[in-house]
Amino acid sequence: MIKTLSEFAYKIHLVEAKHPRALPLSELQTELTTIERFHIRNLDSVIAPPIQNGDISETIKHVLTQCTQPDELLLIIGSFFIMPETRRTLFTKDYSCLLYTSPSPRDS
Secondary structure, rough: OHHHHHHHHOOEEEEEEOOOOOOHHHHHHHHHHHHHOOOOHHHHEEEOOOOOOHHHHHHHHHHHHOOOOOOOOOOOOHHHHHHHHHHHHOOOOOOOOHHOOOOHHHHO
16 A cells, blocks of 8 residues: 555655554554565655654644645545544644535536
């Protein structure tokens, strides 16, 4: 999956879930080092340095401040372990306005 993402993503931010069964960020980074040996194009330039040691909430907040164009997309993927904190961060008063669907072309 990381290979496909690296071909299309501007930046990939790694996070660490606060769950006992979650893969620690350091191990995830080690896995990516192994993947780099297979010469995935642009992987070095696409993987962003972790935000506050991979804190999910802080990473989402940081990335949202970097989105400056109306057509930019924030795609959050991973295991179920990251979803509770992701929801808590996005479904707050500050960010709920960002969660909408674009009007269809016929609505224009």
